[in-house]
Amino acid sequence: xxxFNAMTTPDRLQGLVTQVRPHxxxxxxxxxxxxxxGKTTTGVNLSFMLAQEQEYRASQxxxxxxxxxxxxxxxxxxxxxxxxHGGQFDDDGEAFLGAVTEDxxxxxxxxxxxxxxxxxxxxxxxxxxxxxxRLATKHVQAPYLMLAMLLAQISHLYAWIVIDFSxxxxxxxxxxxxxxxxxxxxxxxxDDASIGGLATVANLVSEVRLINPELGIVAIxxxxxxxxxxxxxxELEVVRAKIEVLLEQAGLSPEVVMKDxxxxxxNLATACRNNGMPARELALAANEMLMDTETGxxxxxxxxxxxxxxxxxxxxxxxxxxxxxxxxxITRVASRNAELQGVVx
Ligand SMILES: Nc1ncnc2c1ncn2[C@@H]1O[C@H](COP(=O)(O)OP(=O)(O)OP(=O)(O)O)[C@@H](O)[C@H]1O
Ligand SMILES: [Mg+2]
Numbered sequence: 001x002x003x004f005n006a007m008t009t010p011d012r013l014q015g016l017v018t019q020v021r022p023h024x025x026x027x028x029x030x031x032x033x034x035x036x037x038g039k040t041t042t043g044v045n046l047s048f049m050l051a052q053e054q055e056y057r058a059s060q061x062x063x064x065x066x067x068x069x070x071x072x073x074x075x076x077x078x079x080x081x082x083x084x085h086g087g088q089f090d091d092d093g094e095a096f097l098g099a100v101t102e103d104x105x106x107x108x109x110x111x112x113x114x115x116x117x118x119x120x121x122x123x124x125x126x127x128x129x130x131x132x133x134r135l136a137t138k139h140v141q142a143p144y145l146m147l148a149m150l151l152a153q154i155s156h157l158y159a160w161i162v163i164d165f166s167x168x169x170x171x172x173x174x175x176x177x178x179x180x181x182x183x184x185x186x187x188x189x190x191d192d193a194s195i196g197g198l199a200t201v202a203n204l205v206s207e208v209r210l211i212n213p214e215l216g217i218v219a220i221x222x223x224x225x226x227x228x229x230x231x232x233x234x235e236l237e238v239v240r241a242k243i244e245v246l247l248e249q250a251g252l253s254p255e256v257v258m259k260d261x262x263x264x265x266x267n268l269a270t271a272c273r274n275n276g277m278p279a280r281e282l283a284l285a286a287n288e289m290l291m292d293t294e295t296g297x298x299x300x301x302x303x304x305x306x307x308x309x310x311x312x313x314x315x316x317x318x319x320x321x322x323x324x325x326x327x328x329x330i331t332r333v334a335s336r337n338a339e340l341q342g343v344v345x
Contacts (some may be wrong), residue, residue, distance in 0.1 A: 002146065013141055013211070015254075020145070021181075021214055023152035025337050026160050028218075028329070029180030029222060033167040033200025038186040038262075040225045043069060043164035043323075044081040046184070048278035049172040050160050051116035065159040066106060068108060072147075072165035072172050074126035082112050084120070085278025093122030099150060100175065106150045109256075113281075117158075125172065132171035141211050144171070148179040160330075166236055167200060170324040179206045181340070182333045183217045186226040187212035190239050195246060212280070214340055216334040221325055223262035224269075258328055262321045267304050268314060275302040279322050283315035296323040 014234040047069035058064035058073035058127045069079040076093060079085035091108050098104030108117045141322040151161055164177035185201050187194050198220065205215050220243060225236040232240075244254045272282050286309070288298040302310045 002328045009298075013145075013261065015089060015297045016142070016149075017211055017213070020148050020152040021212075023155050024179060025080050025181045025340060026158065027157055027180045027182070027302030028160060028162050028333060029176050030162065030164045031166065031173065031176060031183060031185045031201060032185045032187065032194070032197045033182045033204070034197030035166055035195060035198060035268050037186070038188040039072070039164045039166060039271065040071060040077045040081060041223065042184065042186040042221065043071065044078050045278050045280075045322040046326055046329060047116060047118075047160075047162045048113060048280060049322055050162070050330070051113055052280065053161055053326075054115040058169075064115065065157065066111075066115045066117050068117045068119070068154075068161045069244070070161070070163045071121040072119060072125055072128065072163060072176055074123050074128075076121035076123070076125065077273070078121060078164065080119065080273050081278065082116075082118060084109065084112060084118075085276070089120060089306060091124075092123065093120060093126075096120060097124040097127055097131070100128060100146050101135070101198060103213065113278075128172040129170065135169065144174040144211055149284060150180040151179050158337050167197065167275075173204070174208060174211075177204055177213045177215060180212075181214050181216075182336060183215065184219045184221060184329055185217060185256060186221050187222055187239065187243070188222070189224075190235055192242075195239070195242050198243060199246055199250070202246075202252060212277065216336060217256050218336055219329050220256050221329075224264050224266070225261050227261070227263040236261060256332075258325070260321070260324050262325060262329065263318060265308040265314070265318050268310065269305050271302055271310050274305060277302065278318040279315070282310060283319040286310040286315040317327055 030039045047067050051067045053297060054064040084090055090233050095107050097108040108119050112118050118159055120215050153215060163176050165173050166175055185198055208215060222236055226233050240257055243257055247254050271277055277285060281290060282302055284300050286300050290299050292299050304310060
């Protein structure tokens with residue numbers, strides 16, 4: 001752990017932060033201070049849509065780079081969402097833990113989909129918290145920068161890096177907060193606990209100022225709320241209004257609240273996870289437009305948990321919501337990056 005010793009003084013810590021920050025402007029964190037709000041669904045779909053865009057760019061002869069998706073949570077549900085759970089590369093998070101806490105090589109699973117790489121999460125991530133806390137007792141803030149330093153070294157290889165982390169493990173969450181530049185917070189439930197979860201994120205952003213002065217919430221997105229004739233219902237409007245009050249109290253702009261939202265579709269969301277397909281992939285498969293890379297034939301049409309075939313039109317509607325969501329997030333991130341670059345130069 002010799003690298004920590006050189007970093008413990010406040011000046012050195014600040015030097016390190018200043019050095020890594022410009023290399024992390026393509027890092028988007030998906031988090032909220034409460035479990036089960038759709039972080040992994042959001043992280044996976046955002047990453048997949050961004051990867052599809054890069055694949056398209058490459059097909060047009062334009063420059064393209066892959067996306068890296070990293071889930072820090074110990075449930076490692078993204079392994080299900082991207083169909084690598086229990087497969088030959090699933091090490092239950094061991095390699096990732098070793099890279100972050102013990103200087104072991106940082107490995108990623110390449111091409112989990114075209115233009116999409118991922119780190120493998122799993123139960124080992126549950127030990128991140130204890131390991132980082134232990135290091136932090138000796139080296140104060142420096143250990144929280146471990147992920148930031150790892151990502152800063154490889155960020156030039158990626159168009160975007162998306163990290164998904166939860167509030168449960170405070171130290172692990174700090175790793176994510178130190179590494180990301182832009183935060184997206186998903187809200188799935190209409191209750192006050194979800195809104196409280198958002199307040200937690202807002203507080204954390206100011207708490208981590210020392211190790212990440214550039215962190216900011218770019219978007220608060222909603223998923224799992226009904227759409228009637230393409231529009232939000234009063235249920236979502238009530239939640240939006242409460243969030244706007246909270247933002248005002250925290251001195252944040254209500255502009256971060258996204259206008260559009262991901263429609264309620266529990267059975268499709270379950271089908272995505274059970275079939276190991278992001279929403280757009282599920283839609284393509286449901287329309288027999290997703291080819292098996294080995295046989296060149298369409299993959300079998302996916303089914304809901306009850307055995308019925310996924311309806312192609314409904315699957316495309318959900319995929320379209322994620323496309324709109326992704327465009328909106330990237331527009332916000334790009335304009336924030338322009339501001340950040342302006343401040344530096
Ligand atoms: N559009 C949707 N409509 C309804 N339910 C949805 C929708 N999208 C996702 N869900 C459901 O929301 C639940 C939580 O999603 P997810 O696992 O992404 O949350 P999370 O914040 O990562 O949870 P955890 O804190 O456990 O890691 C899942 O059961 C998922 O099926
Ligand atoms: Mg999750």
